[in-house]
Amino acid sequence: MMKFHFVTRKKRGIQILLKYFYHHQRASQLFQPLHILPKDATVKKDELISLSQKLLLDCGIVRPRGNGMYAFLPLGQRVLAKLTNIIDEEMKLIGAQKLLLPTLTSGHLWKKTGRWELTGDELIKVKDRHEKDYVISPTHEEAVVDMLAETYSLTHRNLPLRLYQISSKFRDEANPRFGLLRCKEFLMKDLYTFDKDEASAVSTYEQVSKAYDAVFQRLGVPYVKVAGDCGTIGGSFSHEYHYPAAIGQDILLICNGCGSAVNSELANNSDTTTCPLCGSVTTTTKGIEVGHTFLLGTKYSAPLNCSYQNEKGKPSLVQMGCYGIGVSRVLAAAVEALSCETGIRWPWVIAPxxxxxxxxxxxxxxxxxxxxxxxxxxxxxxxxxxxxxxxxxxxxxxxxxxxxxxxxxxxxxxxxxxxxxxxxxxxxxxxxxxxxxxxxxxxxxxxxxxxxxx
CATH class of the missing domain: 3.40.50.800 (Anticodon-binding domain)
Structure with a gap:
């Protein structure tokens, strides 16, 4: 006689839960190709290797796939997932909504904002079969502003609006080095905010800055927040987040008196040992930039005609801010800041x-x-x-x-x-x-x- 076995939906759910709960990764099944050099191997004089680069390669966290390009292996992917989750949680607390924009951005948008020429050789430009120009995006200001201007009829009731994504970005580095710290493809969280006036935009800037502080405080790696250069992104002012490290490419000036800090690029006098605000002695340290915030004003909304309907029913340009965290760079910079030659030291919350x-x-x-x-x-x-x-x-x-x-x-x-x-x-x-x-x-x-x- 044929026997039939019936499993209730509730029982089946418990079985699935238990199967999931009691599954643990086993090292014998883990894809973790170790990078082991022969004892007599030597590093070329012109090949600069950072501590994080060596450890992440040696331990099978990442794998090089070309000059300045890396594959994240299962352990590395777990670290990225945990980082992403922390960022997502803090973004939700300030009402930011997650989306995903195309990697390619139309070149004519970059020409409208003037960044097509201004960005220089690091901008990767391509043409399609119809000879139309595109940018393999290093950032998405043009793309997100054009989307809002074209598809969303904004009113003052829709603002503030905060949109962010976590995706791969690209730049044609002339000299990729130090592994994930300076490469051609990198994972970045970029947030774009839209407000009705400058005061509201400043308020948003302060809220996002607190959220960034919360992200970096949760990671537990000592960091420094400094006034930064707006560069090709533009805007009225910006701040940078750095992990102090000897291999850092930025020189930071930290005042021993008032505690203010600034990237040396902004120092407007030749005496970089004295604080321009209070005259106290400054301490110099090197840092790895892991985050950057910008108050943009109408730099992008004006040329791309992104406006909203104000309380009087009249069109008015939106005030913007943009905010980035280098997710893959945080991974490497945390390893650089905390580790020793003999092994990686992860922040507890993102250990694989x-x-x-x-x-x-x-x-x-x-x-x-x-x-x-x-x-x-x-x-x-x-x-x-x-x-x-x-x-x-x-x-x-x-x-x-x-x-x-x-x-x-x-x-x-x-x-x-x-x-x-x-x-x-x-x-x-x-x-x-x-x-x-x-x-x-x-x-x-x-x-x-x-x-x-x-």
């Missing part, structure tokens, strides 16, 4: 996996404790903040020591070793806290209590 559990070596005495690996993974996965954040290094033909060294280099913040101590009458597990450079021995109850406090 927060916990790496190392199983016993096959055939060893501690192999009898292997059942603890899945138990710990599932139990830790039930703790808030750790779900889908555990990787199991199950490559049990390798020694525990070798796998611990690799886990330290990749920078998993918490490494848990199921080793010989797990075979004791009261099983204990070695916990390596990379962030605080601690090695602790815990029972499984103590281990879980420790992680609940993270």
């Amino acid at each position: 996996y927060k916990v790496c559990i190392i199983s016993p070596k096959r055939g060893s005495k501690e192999a009898n404790a292997a059942s603890w690996v899945n138990f710990l993974a599932n139990t830790i996965g039930s703790i808030e903040g750790f779900h889908d954040d555990i990787i199991i290094d199950d490559r049990d033909t390798f020694t525990i020591g070798k796998r611990v060294m690799e886990a330290k280099k990749v920078g998993y913040p918490i490494i848990i070793v199921v080793g010989k101590s797990a075979c004791e009458l009261v099983p204990r597990f070695e916990l390596i806290d990379i962030t605080n450079s601690n090695v602790l021995l815990f029972s499984h109850v103590e281990l879980l209590d420790f992680l609940r406090c993270k």
Whole structure:
């Protein structure tokens, strides 16, 4: 007799949930091609390698795909996803709406705003089969303003309007270097704001600036906010966000008295050791720019005729701001700022996996404790903040020591070793806290209590 099995919708949902919940990435199945150079390999004198570039390549986080172009491998993609999620959360809090604009922008728009010639050789220009000019966009001011001017009948009731995207941008770097810090293709979050008057635009600028502060504070990497040069983007004023690093290409002047900070490009006197505001001594440091905010006014809305209907029913030009965060650059700059030669140190909130559990070596005495690996993974996965954040290094033909060294280099913040101590009458597990450079021995109850406090 044929048997039929019926599964209720509720039961099926629970089965799917459990299957998802108890899935943990295993190192044996992870696509992570390591970049291992021969011992006698030497770096060419003209080849500049940054710490972040070396570590991200060596650990299989990214892979070069041409001069100034990189593929983000699974671990790198997880970091980008976490960064994106943080940005999305802070953008929602200020009412910003997410969209996605085409990579190609019509060249005639860039000609209208004057940036076709002004941007220079870094602008990648192409023609289609009809000989029409296009830009492979490094930024999207022209594109978003033209879209609003053409398709949206704005009134004062629609403002303020805040639109952002996270997408690949392109520039033809003359000398790509330092990996993700200066490349031809990069991932950027760009926000464009539209207000009815200058006072409203300034208010928006202040709100977005606070949101940017929140993003960088959540990441936990020390940063400096300085007055910046508006450059080819334009506008009345701008601010830059930098991670201090010796390899940084910007020189920052920070006042020891009033605390004001400025990019040296804006210093309008030859004496860069004195603050122009209060006369106090300034400290000089190098920085990697990871964010930039601009108050644009009508620089783009005027030539592209983007207006709204004001309270009197008359057309009036929108006041704009634009705001960028270099998402892929933040990834690399954070590694540059926090790491050491022996391994990556990730900000806790964007580490590819927060916990790496190392199983016993096959055939060893501690192999009898292997059942603890899945138990710990599932139990830790039930703790808030750790779900889908555990990787199991199950490559049990390798020694525990070798796998611990690799886990330290990749920078998993918490490494848990199921080793010989797990075979004791009261099983204990070695916990390596990379962030605080601690090695602790815990029972499984103590281990879980420790992680609940993270």
